[in-house]
Amino acid sequence: MDAVSVLIFVLAAVVVVRWVAGRTGLPAAALLPLVGIGYAVLSGPNVTLDPHLILTFVLPPLLYSAALDSSMLAIRRDGARTARGRRRPGRCA
DSSP: OOHHHHHHHHHHHHHHHHHHHHHHOOOHHHHHHHHHHHHHHSOSOOOOOOHHHIIIIIHHHHHHHHHHHSOHHHHHHHHHHHHHHHHSTTOOO
């Protein structure tokens, strides 16, 4: 499989995942790893990627998407709970 066909396959998978995420309400960032696991389990051509490419081009959009879907109120609430738990060691929050 050449690079162009792999790129087309990956782009098609991303479009399908985004469509499924929109229809089901699940976050696309949670569905993409499931698609990756499914591809790893199926027999097919192995695609070897440089880890720096993943850290540069794949991880930032996933983190950005998760940041847009997060709530600042929930982050503050959870951060306050964590801070309270650190002041009183030995107690569960």
